[in-house]
């Protein structure tokens with residue numbers, strides 16, 4: 001069994017190879033650079049360094065969003081095409097869940113991964129570890145950060161926030177939630193592609209043809225069109 | 233015996249997801265096009281983000297259909313050709329990344345293709361090219377005269393300075409309240425009308441092979457506007473016929489002058505507007521009885537965006553040794569003269 005995990009949903013670019021119960025290799029950068037130029041060479045290098053060929057792959061796991069529309073699409077397009085061309089299963093995992101998966105294992109409370117979505121909005125969800133495995137408490141969504149923090153304040157559990165975009169929102173969260181809010185260390189903010197591999201390891205394969213990113217949001221033109229249609 | 237050369241082409245530069253497989257650069261083995269036009273109609277034009285989303289939905293379906301049509305295995309392919317640009321960046325990215333993943337999965341050479349080179353090479357699926365030749369490229373995004381002294385070498389001798397001919401067609405169609413895409417509607421209407429309205433022809437400077445259609449477009453809009461203010465009724469079919477006559481006269485006259493000056497053996501028509509019946513007829517009338525130059529017009533299905541043309545151009549570039557690395561990116565503003573090998 002050799003799993004290839006791919007995450008290009010935000011600035012961080014991640015690729016991992018997972019073999020049976022071992023992380024064979026992992027490549028992460030956190031740079032505002034072009035994923036389209038770098039992701040295939042990164043996959044190529046990682047496989048080569050780990051003495052694996054494309055034909056050795058038994059499963060592809062991809063971060064399916066939310067995140068940058070273009071970024072998620074690059075990862076999903078490559079994952080779909082590889083899985084179809086190699087005739088192996090494809091699994092999609094929430095890009096937010098990958099972040100929660102790493103730190104949540106050792107935290108007694110809820111985890112809220114944060115991706116900035118501009119104009120005070122964030123993509124987030126709520127996760128928790130139960131009996132050693134991660135569960136979704138609240139589905140991934142697009143919300144105003146302030147509304148989200150106010151809502152979480154009503155919970156009795158501590159909330160762990162994580163993500164590279166936390167720098168933008170940490171102060172606002174702190175102000176609203178006080179000591180109930182816990183913030184992950186800077187070394188935890190890049191999503192680990194090996195966590196992505198583990199999350200998708202035992203899930204049933206998706207239908208490759210119909211698999212699409214989870215954008216959360218409709219395309220702007222589509223939303224406006226539906227709104228106009230509703231008003232007629 | 234020489235082995236057949238099988239090249240796959242992938243095209244996603246605008247609103248068609250297309251995959252084709254071509255044998256020896258000339259024979260179509262598979263040709264699949266998934267059009268998004270029905271989805272974009274409601275917006276009156278192609279919406280880039282929605283085009284990108286549709287490409288992701290379609291890409292492996294179209295790949296599979298093309299492989300099934302060809303009835304071959306990946307090991308039999310010699311290379312993957314893909315449109316690198318120009319086009320919509322988000323749309324191009326889907327084809328480019330799918331092509332790279334395929335090339336990686338099956339260890340196949342990757343060949344980058346310029347979209348307009350593709351349109352020109354659609355003609356090679358009709359008849360063998362004879363050099364030197366001239367291509368009249370007319371589409372929604374391009375209007376240019378391309379001179380080719382040999383395979384893989386493109387020299388732009390004239391291009392539009394503002395709107396592409398196809399853009400002008402769409403805008404005129406909108407002025408006449410016709411649905412998107414307007415080009416075919418204007419063409420149809422022009423056939424029942426008479427060119428009775430005097431509209432300008434942009435010849436530009438003496439000897440120039442460049443084009444300009446924004447003045448003509450404005451003249452059409454002004455004509456409609458002025459008539460409305462005077463309470464007069466303009467026959468839309470006559471306006472369409474007059475507009476079309478102006479576009480075609482400029483295209484054909486400039487092509488004719490370039491054919492003579494450059495002494496080419498062939499004139500190729502390329503691009504989506506090559507489907508225009510009025511343009512086809514005018515070119516046939518002008519070049520039909522010229523013994524020294526052969527006029528080539530591809531069938532409609534090869535004029536609009538497709539991947540057979542990308543595989544056809546990709547085959548020639550493959551034979552000339554053009555290759556891309558796995559770092560290949562989408563290049564929305566790719567210049568055809570920089571694409572020369």
Ligand SMILES: [Zn+2]
Nearest residue numbers: 347371504537
């Ligand atoms: Zn085109």
